[in-house]
Amino acid sequence: MAPGGRLSVVGTGIRPGGHLSREAQHLLQAADRVFCVVDGLTLERLRELNDRVESLQDSYARGRRRDDSYAEMVRRILAPLAEGLHVCAAFYGHPGVFVWPAHEAVRRARSAGYRAVMYPGISAEDCLFADLGVDPALNGCQSFEATDFLLHERRFDATAALILWQPITLGDLGRDAFESDPRWVRVLAEVLAEDYPRDHPVTVYEAAVFPLDEARIEQVPLERLHEVRFTQASTLYLPPRAPPVLSAERLRRLGIAESDLTPGAYQLHRQARGSTE
Template sequence: MKYTDELRNAAASIGRLMDAVQPVPAPRPSLTVVGTGIRAVTQLTLEAVAAMASAESLLHVIGEPIQEDALLAINPNAKTMTDLYADGMERSFTYEGMVLELMAELEKGKRTVAAFYGHPGVFTYPSHESVRRARAAGFPARMLPGISAADCLYADLGIDPGDGCQAYEATSFLMRSPPVDRTAHLLLWQIGTIGNWTYESGGYDLSSFPVLVDVLARIYSPMHLATLYEASFHPRGKARVERMPIAHLPSAYLTPASTLLVPPAA
């Protein structure tokens, strides 16, 4: 059986489950923002599937082909907003374009759903902003949680954020120099795009990364072990987990999906 057929079967089974639960569809017009998880298909929540299935307009920012196929199987009207990204353009302009597209669907009176990968409220500007703007314009709007990269990291690396966990976007961490609690975990997001405000499909200039590494080496020590982490986007894939001394990080291979975990020093 082809993988897409398996996906359609899975979507049909989920549909039957939803029929049994009979969720109440959101009013029209309204905005529901959902997360689709990191690992394609398998981390969709039932309430996100129900919202997407009943959407009159389903706009998404996924970028993972298997997940996009699954969304089409759930709702044939699914349409990507990733074409709003353009090389060299500030990502904040693209995010504004996404918010405007969602608002335009609401103005047309549609039951609108926006789907973002991971948790839609974790390091994702257009999701929070579209909920804010929809409410300000008088439309009902809500956000449903999803499984974020941090959730996958806790599971794959066996750490408990309850032991203490600080999380920062890498560029903002460099610019703000917040006080760091060395007895807690430190999670740094977007290290693979550090220092870049624009979208670059051909790869990012990571010349600021060694500056971040110097800062971490001073806070901890150059030999303190950190972990580069990438959860698999593929349901049958394995996470990338690379543990190395902070001093070795500049030679590590980074991608836009890399997250850095620095465990407590004590």
């Protein structure tokens, strides 16, 4: 028989309270213990729902390796399962998007025989699509962690959108700082300039978190990317360089001609705009 403890992992979204789903609220109310990595306003909201809320923010410390912080978070989340309790772990945004300890907690709970379920939340990427007016279906969309993108040989498509996450960590070799190294940002721009014009627009995006904030939407040419000040909330968005090219070889293999195709409204829009959507 499976042990009695149970883990629910939820996302609280980006806007404090406003993005909290009904299912997340039910789980947060019903849980025996709640652990969270959220902003101050959301923490208040969680405390209204449950009086056994514990913030995991104190697992972070300046100069401490982030992976040590995450390991501690996972230990704290999993400990009450052995007492047969229902634990709810709440992370800002989507708990499965750029959240190592959330996935790790689910994996470990399941391997120990506990029931563990992850519930989606509104991610920063969801806010980006809304705030920048970008539909990932229009040109396709590729998403990479910025440092991981820079350090590895990637085959990506410059005719699709490109999103690079957490550029603040560029140059953070020890995974213990929260500040980017301008030299790494320059090299990233040089690497990107192999596939994009040097004046290609790069949008530095930050979703609005605090109620009085507006989203940060700052466009810079690729060659001046190193001048930008990043925060932990910064994301880079590069529109496609040009629309995709129809494959004559694939049309031939399919036994059809271009005139046989009925382009969708989104494809006509894409062709009309040319690029940099």
